Amino acid sequence: VTQFITDLFSNFWVSLAGKLLLVATMVPVIGMLLGFAEMKLSAKMQSRVGPYFAGGRWGWAQLIADGVKFFQKEDLIPEDADRPVFKAAPILVLVGTVSLFLVIPFGPGLIFQDLSVGIFYALAISSIGTIGVLMAGWSSANKYSLMGGLRAAGQLIAYELPLVLAVVGSVIMAGTMSMSGIVEAQISAGFPFVLVQFIGFGIFMIAALAELSRIPFDMPIAESELVMGYLTEYSGFRFLFFFLAEFANMFTMSAIAATLFLGGYWLPFVPESTLEFAGPLILIGKVFLLTFTMIWFRWTFPRFREDQLQTLAWKVLIPLALANIAITATLKVVL
Amino acid sequence: MTTSAQRTIPGSGLIKGLGVTITTMFKTIFLPKKYLATVNYPKVKETPVPRARGVIALDQDACTVCMLCARQCPDWCIYIEGHKESQPPSKPGGRIRARAELDRFDIDYALCMYCGICVEVCPFDALFWTPEYEYSESKMGNMLHDMDRLQDWMTTVPEPPALEK
Numbered sequence: 082v083t084q085f086i087t088d089l090f091s092n093f094w095v096s097l098a099g100k101l102l103l104v105a106t107m108v109p110v111i112g113m114l115l116g117f118a119e120m121k122l123s124a125k126m127q128s129r130v131g132p133y134f135a136g137g138r139w140g141w142a143q144l145i146a147d148g149v150k151f152f153q154k155e156d157l158i159p160e161d162a163d164r165p166v167f168k169a170a171p172i173l174v175l176v177g178t179v180s181l182f183l184v185i186p187f188g189p190g191l192i193f194q195d196l197s198v199g200i201f202y203a204l205a206i207s208s209i210g211t212i213g214v215l216m217a218g219w220s221s222a223n224k225y226s227l228m229g230g231l232r233a234a235g236q237l238i239a240y241e242l243p244l245v246l247a248v249v250g251s252v253i254m255a256g257t258m259s260m261s262g263i264v265e266a267q268i269s270a271g272f273p274f275v276l277v278q279f280i281g282f283g284i285f286m287i288a289a290l291a292e293l294s295r296i297p298f299d300m301p302i303a304e305s306e307l308v309m310g311y312l313t314e315y316s317g318f319r320f321l322f323f324f325l326a327e328f329a330n331m332f333t334m335s336a337i338a339a340t341l342f343l344g345g346y347w348l349p350f351v352p353e354s355t356l357e358f359a360g361p362l363i364l365i366g367k368v369f370l371l372t373f374t375m376i377w378f379r380w381t382f383p384r385f386r387e388d389q390l391q392t393l394a395w396k397v398l399i400p401l402a403l404a405n406i407a408i409t410a411t412l413k414v415v416l
Numbered sequence: 417m418t419t420s421a422q423r424t425i426p427g428s429g430l431i432k433g434l435g436v437t438i439t440t441m442f443k444t445i446f447l448p449k450k451y452l453a454t455v456n457y458p459k460v461k462e463t464p465v466p467r468a469r470g471v472i473a474l475d476q477d478a479c480t481v482c483m484l485c486a487r488q489c490p491d492w493c494i495y496i497e498g499h500k501e502s503q504p505p506s507k508p509g510g511r512i513r514a515r516a517e518l519d520r521f522d523i524d525y526a527l528c529m530y531c532g533i534c535v536e537v538c539p540f541d542a543l544f545w546t547p548e549y550e551y552s553e554s555k556m557g558n559m560l561h562d563m564d565r566l567q568d569w570m571t572t573v574p575e576p577p578a579l580e581k
Contacts, residue, residue, distance in 0.1 A: 125441040128453035381437045
């Protein structure tokens, strides 16, 4: 039987289908898990009880109930909307998120596809979501949506640069762009890169928050100004797609940060032979730590003003990231 | 001149804010009895303050059908009907007196805006506030409380708080 299964999965199409199925289940599960964590943690941070009744205890089924609710809702498309674009936008956003799972190493050899330009691919594919957001804003035929879409475009372009530049420091230290290669470089170096690349890590996390358009960078969906920004006209499962993409994106961004700076599936003093099994757990633990920080930030900080947001990106983060690259590169050559 | 705002390290306010949220979180998780600001409503109920405006109770015996409440009501949500009955003289040889008898006293809580003017104008203290609040209905018509239901609310009227000295 074991032989049969190995033969089966050595077939390209079967293994592809298996991987697709795995990602297709991972995205909603992670989305629900993080959504629920956000609900509960935000409640505790505001001295509230939070969801309690769904599912009998702790309200664990709250997000499942919400999902069922979204599916029952009317699929509303505004009369003046650009229908094909309006319909394609949420799918594009979700595709950008799902594609990011491709290059995250969950353990030694446990990666969907170990691309030699893994981090480059991740940064490139994460920009596809921006186009989806812009499409959603443009096609909704709603001025709030349009403003939200344009803000999203301005913000995501501004923060794409520090995101890429923050990564470069880590890539220089590892000498490779492959995601699992970067983890192996940290294993052979014996320390996670954050100890040296703390500036890069900070910039990466700030830029990632902005890429996710979460508070304090949630200008594109600023409720008090733009109703719900580019999401205003979306309802039902199309809205659910955006929702899932947001939370799954939190996971992937944190996973990339954990891989680049925190040693990925590796932890100091954990024997390398156990990484086969402990690796995914270590990575997910690190990811949850980072997502907790994101949730923590969200319920603490108020929103940036649009000009402050741009100032932070162009005048602070990008020069800092460039200086970080220059110093890292110099030290790499000298040492 | 240096103010305290200028002397602080930039970003220290952000750290302080993060500290506030995380301490609140741990307090709420580990000592919910002490730090939870809200209650888990249908399971746990808050006790309303003595003067809470929940629902209006009617003391039928005290009502004299004077209609003052119905006329003062800004929403016209009080419906009163009555008739006169003759009352035997209290002393032998006395005059037969007329007495107003209450036939209908309805308050439509679907219209009521809880201003309390009716309670205030009542010259015979027939209307009372009670802090009960759980009387929602699935049909609008059932929000019209009739005389007997209003009388039932009398059991929930709290003792008036002691006078301030």
